[in-house]
Amino acid sequence: MNLLLSAETTGWDTFLSVTQKLAGGFGTTLLLFFLTLLFAIPLGLLFACISRARFKPARFLMRAFIYVIRGTPLLLQLMIVVYLPGIAFNAPLTKWEIFHQNVPLSYFCGALFAFVINYACYFAEIFRGGIENIPKGQYEACEVLGMTKSQTFFRVILLQVIRNIVAPMSNEVVTLVKDTALARTVSVVEIFFTASEILRLQFIIWPLFYTGAFYLLFSALVTLFFGIVEKKLSRYWK
Amino acid sequence: MDKEYKNTENALLEVLELTKSFGETQVLKGISFSLKKGEVLAIIGSSGSGKTTLLRCLNFLETADGGRILVDGTPVFDAADPSLLHPKNIRKNRLTFGLVFQNFQLFPQYSVLQNLTLAAILSAKQNDPEYKTDKKKVLDAIDTRALALLERIGLAEKKDNYPCQLSGGQQQRVAIARALMLTPAILCFDEPTSALDPELTKEVLRVIRDLKENGHTMVVVTHEMDFARDVADQVIFMADGVIEESGAPSELFTSPKSPILRSFLSQ
Numbered sequence A: 001m002n003l004l005l006s007a008e009t010t011g012w013d014t015f016l017s018v019t020q021k022l023a024g025g026f027g028t029t030l031l032l033f034f035l036t037l038l039f040a041i042p043l044g045l046l047f048a049c050i051s052r053a054r055f056k057p058a059r060f061l062m063r064a065f066i067y068v069i070r071g072t073p074l075l076l077q078l079m080i081v082v083y084l085p086g087i088a089f090n091a092p093l094t095k096w097e098i099f100h101q102n103v104p105l106s107y108f109c110g111a112l113f114a115f116v117i118n119y120a121c122y123f124a125e126i127f128r129g130g131i132e133n134i135p136k137g138q139y140e141a142c143e144v145l146g147m148t149k150s151q152t153f154f155r156v157i158l159l160q161v162i163r164n165i166v167a168p169m170s171n172e173v174v175t176l177v178k179d180t181a182l183a184r185t186v187s188v189v190e191i192f193f194t195a196s197e198i199l200r201l202q203f204i205i206w207p208l209f210y211t212g213a214f215y216l217l218f219s220a221l222v223t224l225f226f227g228i229v230e231k232k233l234s235r236y237w238k
Numbered sequence B: 001m002d003k004e005y006k007n008t009e010n011a012l013l014e015v016l017e018l019t020k021s022f023g024e025t026q027v028l029k030g031i032s033f034s035l036k037k038g039e040v041l042a043i044i045g046s047s048g049s050g051k052t053t054l055l056r057c058l059n060f061l062e063t064a065d066g067g068r069i070l071v072d073g074t075p076v077f078d079a080a081d082p083s084l085l086h087p088k089n090i091r092k093n094r095l096t097f098g099l100v101f102q103n104f105q106l107f108p109q110y111s112v113l114q115n116l117t118l119a120a121i122l123s124a125k126q127n128d129p130e131y132k133t134d135k136k137k138v139l140d141a142i143d144t145r146a147l148a149l150l151e152r153i154g155l156a157e158k159k160d161n162y163p164c165q166l167s168g169g170q171q172q173r174v175a176i177a178r179a180l181m182l183t184p185a186i187l188c189f190d191e192p193t194s195a196l197d198p199e200l201t202k203e204v205l206r207v208i209r210d211l212k213e214n215g216h217t218m219v220v221v222t223h224e225m226d227f228a229r230d231v232a233d234q235v236i237f238m239a240d241g242v243i244e245e246s247g248a249p250s251e252l253f254t255s256p257k258s259p260i261l262r263s264f265l266s267q
């Protein structure tokens, strides 16, 4: 962190160096964001399927798990994932072989794991709602027209499910943008961590607002993306 | 299959002793009737009497517990013959019947034309050898057929609209055309107009009348007594899972014998 102490002469220099540091932190934020989506979406789909399974115990356990995860703070889950192995089992993440003694990597992966589980549970509920909102009559209409189960799902149901989940997914993904800031509590050097380090070491406050602008811009892009998807779909039906 | 199936009076559709229970409650308690080619059967009866369940059994959306269904003398359903319940056989036999739902159930993401062609295209893809060699020809033929049907129900100019852009009556007419695309031998309707205003009801009933004139065999569950009276060749009055009374509309409506039917008609 010595870099942070290097003497800045002019305001312009400070601005450039802060921008550079924040951009570096933002890279980590983006990585956490996209990797969370990448893993949480398929996992959420799997959770949604299990929570609708015919096998009752599986359904019950899945729903109970989702209930617990959604009912407790992500912050708590982060701390448990990152610190519990070390405290309870004397096997701290940082010492795990797969991380090759790369401490920041181990924190990042721990945080990513907690994010993926947490968001998979939220996504699972959204997917389940989206699937269950399709009227039974749509399946039956396909059935009497002689379509197979897979034709029914891929040709008729899927797009309607996507249509149903765009709005809630948009909300959830925007929340994820901001939630990534929680990763700093388990030593992931993302943009918010970087900004608070600057505050702590250089006593300048404005980088916090600058950081806010990064989040704002990014949420705006995410919202815009979902808005376009929604518009594309609603061209067809209300 | 060594069983003998009698083909009474050249019936196209024959339903014999059909029964169906949901848990403890028996909803169909032995329904039998037969229908000749080109005839229209109207099914009337109060709420909960089992009319929808009967149609759903005909269309394989429910599996009856007992009884048989014969089409042209050939069994398509026989509770005593499990081989007919094999998914492959069901998928083949179910296309004998078409079903028009009370609330249309058009596919919202597809245009009117696509709603008509979707199932036909998917079926051609799987079953028509010509689809591989001359895809365009097959697709064009399906399109032509769909457009002809749209012409017939008076909605040719709406072919590129989406269901949400149509009135209820128009949507129901499209749903009828969609069912006709698969050329079912028997077309079933479950209260096709009960979700519609009186004005829109007329245009749907006109289409059904037109189908009758063209020789389509139909089973119509309806609350429109006037319609049943002048379109049906045969009327069945259901009460509590049994056929309480049946006959030609002229007799059944003018001189009902069963007291339940009398009170039903006087409502």
Ligand SMILES: Nc1ncnc2c1ncn2[C@@H]1O[C@H](COP(=O)(O)OP(=O)(O)OP(=O)(O)O)[C@@H](O)[C@H]1O
Residues within 6 Å of the ligand: B022, B027, B045, B046, B047, B048, B049, B050, B051, B052, B053, B054
């Ligand atoms: N899937 C089901 N599970 C349990 N009971 C059912 C089911 N479907 C229908 N029933 C029951 O079967 C009985 C007959 O229902 P059905 O829908 O066939 O009546 P209906 O004559 O079509 O009535 P309506 O005029 O109201 O449409 C009702 O008592 C209903 O509650």
Ligand SMILES: [Mg+2]
Residues within 6 Å of the ligand: B051, B052, B053, B190
């Ligand atoms: Mg009904």
